[in-house]
Amino acid sequence: MQVTLTRQLVRDSERRAHLDARYDRIFRGVLKFCALLVLAALLGAALSTLWGGREVLFGQGLHFLTSDAWNPVKDDYGALSPIFGTLVTSLIAIVLAVPVSFGVAMFLTEIAPTWMRGPVSSAIELLAGIPSIIYGMWGLFVFVPFMSGIEPALSATLGRIPLIGKLFQGPPLGLGLLTAGIVLAVMILPFITSVMREVFQTVPTRLKESAYALSSTRWEVLWDIVLPYTRSAVIGGIILGLGRALGETMAVTFVLGNSYNITSSLLMPGTSISSSIANEFNEAVGVHRSALIALGFLLFVVTFIVLLIARLMLHQLARREGK
Amino acid sequence: MSAQGLYTRRRITNAIAMTFGTAATVLGLFFLVWILWLTLINGISALHGSLFTKITAYGPQGGLANAIVGSLMMDLIALLICTPIGVMAGTWLAEYARLTRLGTVIRFLNDILLSAPSIVLGLFVYMIIVLPMSNMTHGAVSFSGFAGGVALALIGLPVIVRTTDEMLQLVPSTLREAALALGVPQWKLTMQILLRAASSGIVTGVLLALARLAGETAPLLFTAFGNNFMTAHPLDKMASVPVAIYQYTNDPDPTLHAIAWAGALVITLFVLALSLLTRLFFSRKKVSYG
Numbered sequence A: 001m002q003v004t005l006t007r008q009l010v011r012d013s014e015r016r017a018h019l020d021a022r023y024d025r026i027f028r029g030v031l032k033f034c035a036l037l038v039l040a041a042l043l044g045a046a047l048s049t050l051w052g053g054r055e056v057l058f059g060q061g062l063h064f065l066t067s068d069a070w071n072p073v074k075d076d077y078g079a080l081s082p083i084f085g086t087l088v089t090s091l092i093a094i095v096l097a098v099p100v101s102f103g104v105a106m107f108l109t110e111i112a113p114t115w116m117r118g119p120v121s122s123a124i125e126l127l128a129g130i131p132s133i134i135y136g137m138w139g140l141f142v143f144v145p146f147m148s149g150i151e152p153a154l155s156a157t158l159g160r161i162p163l164i165g166k167l168f169q170g171p172p173l174g175l176g177l178l179t180a181g182i183v184l185a186v187m188i189l190p191f192i193t194s195v196m197r198e199v200f201q202t203v204p205t206r207l208k209e210s211a212y213a214l215s216s217t218r219w220e221v222l223w224d225i226v227l228p229y230t231r232s233a234v235i236g237g238i239i240l241g242l243g244r245a246l247g248e249t250m251a252v253t254f255v256l257g258n259s260y261n262i263t264s265s266l267l268m269p270g271t272s273i274s275s276s277i278a279n280e281f282n283e284a285v286g287v288h289r290s291a292l293i294a295l296g297f298l299l300f301v302v303t304f305i306v307l308l309i310a311r312l313m314l315h316q317l318a319r320r321e322g323k
Numbered sequence B: 001m002s003a004q005g006l007y008t009r010r011r012i013t014n015a016i017a018m019t020f021g022t023a024a025t026v027l028g029l030f031f032l033v034w035i036l037w038l039t040l041i042n043g044i045s046a047l048h049g050s051l052f053t054k055i056t057a058y059g060p061q062g063g064l065a066n067a068i069v070g071s072l073m074m075d076l077i078a079l080l081i082c083t084p085i086g087v088m089a090g091t092w093l094a095e096y097a098r099l100t101r102l103g104t105v106i107r108f109l110n111d112i113l114l115s116a117p118s119i120v121l122g123l124f125v126y127m128i129i130v131l132p133m134s135n136m137t138h139g140a141v142s143f144s145g146f147a148g149g150v151a152l153a154l155i156g157l158p159v160i161v162r163t164t165d166e167m168l169q170l171v172p173s174t175l176r177e178a179a180l181a182l183g184v185p186q187w188k189l190t191m192q193i194l195l196r197a198a199s200s201g202i203v204t205g206v207l208l209a210l211a212r213l214a215g216e217t218a219p220l221l222f223t224a225f226g227n228n229f230m231t232a233h234p235l236d237k238m239a240s241v242p243v244a245i246y247q248y249t250n251d252p253d254p255t256l257h258a259i260a261w262a263g264a265l266v267i268t269l270f271v272l273a274l275s276l277l278t279r280l281f282f283s284r285k286k287v288s289y290g
Helices: A002-052 A062-066 A080-111 A114-129 A132-160 A164-168 A177-200 A205-213 A218-247 A250-256 A273-283 A286-320 B003-045 B056-061 B065-096 B101-114 B118-136 B145-170 B173-181 B186-197 B199-214 B241-250 B254-289
Strands: none
Touching: A002 A286, A002 B065, A002 B101, A002 B118, A002 B145, A002 B186, A080 A114, A080 A177, A080 A218, A080 A250, A080 A273, A080 A286, A080 B003, A114 A177, A114 B003, A114 B254, A132 A164, A132 A177, A132 A250, A132 B003, A132 B241, A132 B254, A177 A218, A177 A250, A177 B003, A205 A218, A218 A286, A218 B003, A218 B118, A250 A273, A250 B241, A273 A286, A273 B118, A286 B101, A286 B118, B003 B254, B056 B065, B056 B254, B065 B101, B065 B145, B065 B186, B065 B199, B065 B241, B065 B254, B101 B145, B118 B145, B145 B199, B173 B186, B186 B199, B199 B254, B241 B254
């Protein structure tokens, strides 16, 4: 009696262990499949746009990359103007947003009284929460008229400086590369700021206190201690902002002016990869549509590389921290 | 240079830097207030009851009722897709692949997906759902609310993966060890103990994802397209608030601009309220972990 009961118990527990092991395998497999979907999404986005743009990418090859023509009537497409617009607006955004972000991060970590830091940094992060279409609307209805008001003054002052003067000469349309760049700068400001603020906070207090003990000023602590310590992550944060700016659509579409040209003046209207796609895709057929998808492929590849570099640089600091 | 001169110069440099930092913050806050204030002013003056009861087919006399329904519908579809997948993927990263090479690579790529250009994700869904569906049904079904929902799910997915991963890593390992010592199998441990312990953090992730995808326009342009009539059928072309704002802003008619502002106010309030709610959840979670 005793023996059979024990045998029964042993058999039961063996069967349960067996079942549990099988459930564990299935469970693990399902979870892994879901994780691999993340990989599939990125790969799929790249491959599907490559496939959709094959007609232009492989059919025209280098011509597509080097030509500035964009003629749906003759089906002649070149990516140079949209690429130019994307790069120029993103560069303007970075040039404007980086110093301001640095200033805000400095304020939030070194200058502001402690009670002020939480609310102010929440407020700056709120900027990141505003949908990009709102930036676009605000840009078109409010910021464009504002810019067309101050552009004559820009032309009269900055426009007179030799060499860079050319950048600021042109009709005061309000629309254009400079306006789009500024709107983008406001959009990416919170992203760069939050990375900078976070990495500034990782600097060991004893390093900063040592510097203060040697009678450094706050600026010297920031510039000579905090910044060198966090350099790679700060650059990573800046490149992350660049990645955002390159791919942004809605904030720039309204204010760029949607015209295919490459000019030396930042006050002239232009176009960007994302705004070309947004503006034309639903009316495009055949080769035109293929050209737009090919543009999407280019954008994806470029932002992927940029974001990869950014993440690698951010990773470096995390590793040094032993995370 | 005399010691006194050096001292003065350092103090002046410092003062300039501190002034610059403060000015930069004021500038950032100024833009925030500028944008929010204008959205509020223009939105409130155009906010009528008809915004929620009339559809966009009436144009200047209409509202955004169909766009609001469409947005809610697609947000729901997106959450239904990206929440289970995201939570499971995040769980795999935290529980099975914390230090493995594949886990590191996927975590890394997930961060890239987090800031990938949303318009390309729209093109992706166009290629894999809209085109094949259109080919299969000979054009009867092409753009659809379902495709829009999938595109939005791609925006929300990385957010949920990341928060789930991070929240599970915060769960103390003593909890795992205690359960394993009692002979609890891993799947039960994960489902009944770990996910429950991290549940408020995971809800935070879902809310964050919703706040992000609710305001997206670009991925919807070539997936859900837009529709001037009311529909909740996932295979119809579907309107959404952001796309309606986009179309109305492009229109020269100022009456439509007013409706667009009202829509902008609605969506901004929705998104910002969500982020506030998230903060609330998050701070409570921190307290409960001590």
